[in-house]
Amino acid sequence: MRDGEWSLTYPGVSLTWGPADLPVVNMVAPDLGDVETRADDADRPREDGRAFGSDFRGGRSITFELGVFGADEADARSTLADLARAWRGDAVRRSPGAVAELAMRHAGRERVVFGRPRRFASSEAEISEGVALVGCDFAAVDDVFYGPAEDSRTIGLAPPLGGGLTGALAAPLTTTGTSDRSAVLDIGGELDAWPVLTIQGPVTNPVVEVLGLWRLELRTTLAYDRSVTVDPRPWSRSVLLNGGGSLAGALSRTSPRLAAMGLxxxxxxxxxxxxxxxxxxxVRFAWRESYPSP
Known part of the structure; x- marks a missing residue:
């Protein structure tokens, strides 16, 4: 991306706008919107003041004022139709939880927010001169700006070293390996990152622990050709087998809530x-750096 460019991407759609040399231009700087705080405060009974509870931050809405410029009316109408079609979000709006990516670049910094295109209003007062004006919004799932690409780290499960047999032995003989492997994750950014875990079989009762933070255990057996993805991101919050099917019920009672897995x-x-x-x-860890501003 170039500085000043914005792009909307979801399955079947990739739309870029912003600088003056593109057919769709930002007429003013996009409004990143206010973020509502949902407070759980309560009045103190029979005394002054309030008691603070937990505060929760809502998702931001980003507002655009766009200009569509064409060589003539037909060209402008064609570009406007492409923009309107992209902003319908048909591939995501019909699927609960599905999101689009809104990417931006400023001063060499690329950021992404996840959500859905929403309001779209166009004016064709000057369409005969090849110009149309559009006001539109993008509703983000949260108030966070994410890095443009995922970081990842894969940790193998090597069997413990050992050798020899000790008696007394009884037939038939079987062996199993209970293994333990550790590594270090370096999380960049300025806010907590959401780690998406993909556990690949074969394994029984896999445990993933971030020392000092949380310990996640799945009480299940995965065959060699099965995997499970634990996705704590706000727009997903799921534990799914490859090929479909939820394994959320296999999480142990001591495992963290998905919403508490941020690193x-x-x-x-x-x-x-x-x-x-x-x-x-x-197990594969995948995450994006997170920031409070672009």
């Missing part, structure tokens, strides 16, 4: 444990 910036030691006879199981 603050810095270095974190993570451990992956489980029972695997082959030593080929792994």
């Amino acid at each position: 603050p910036p810095g270095s974190h030691e993570v451990a992956y444990r489980g029972t695997d006879e082959t030593g080929t199981s792994s």
Whole structure:
């Protein structure tokens, strides 16, 4: 992307606008919107003041005032139709939880927000001269700006070293390996990042622990060709098998709520444990850096 460019992307749509050399131009700087705070305050009974509870931040709405410029009326109408079609969001609005990506770049910094295109109002007062004006909004799922690309780290589950047999032994003989592997994640950004975990079988009762923060355990067995994705991002919050089906019920009672799995910036030691006879199981961490402003 170039500085000043914005783009809307979702399946089947990729639209870019902003600078004056593009057919769709930002007429004024986009309004990043206010973020509502939902306060859980209460009046103190029979005394002055208030008691603070938990505060929750809503999602922001980003407002655009766009100009559509064409070589003539037909050209302007064609560009306006493409813009209107993209802003309908048909591929995401019919699916609960589905989101589009709104990307931007300023001073060399690329950021992304997730949400859906919403309000769209156009004026054709000057369409005969190849000009149309559009006012439109993008509703973000939260108030966070994310990095443009994912960071990731994969941790394998190697079997423990050992050797020899000790008696007394009884037939038939079987072996299993309970393994433990740790690594360090370096989380950049300025706010907590959401780690998406993909656990690849074969493994029984996999455990993923971020030392000092949380310990997630799935009480299940994954075959060699199965995986489960634990996605704590605000627009997903799911535990899904590849090919469909929820495994949320397999989370142990001591596992964290998905909404509590954010990782603050810095270095974190993570451990992956489980029972695997082959030593080929792994967990993949994927996350985006998070920022309070673009």
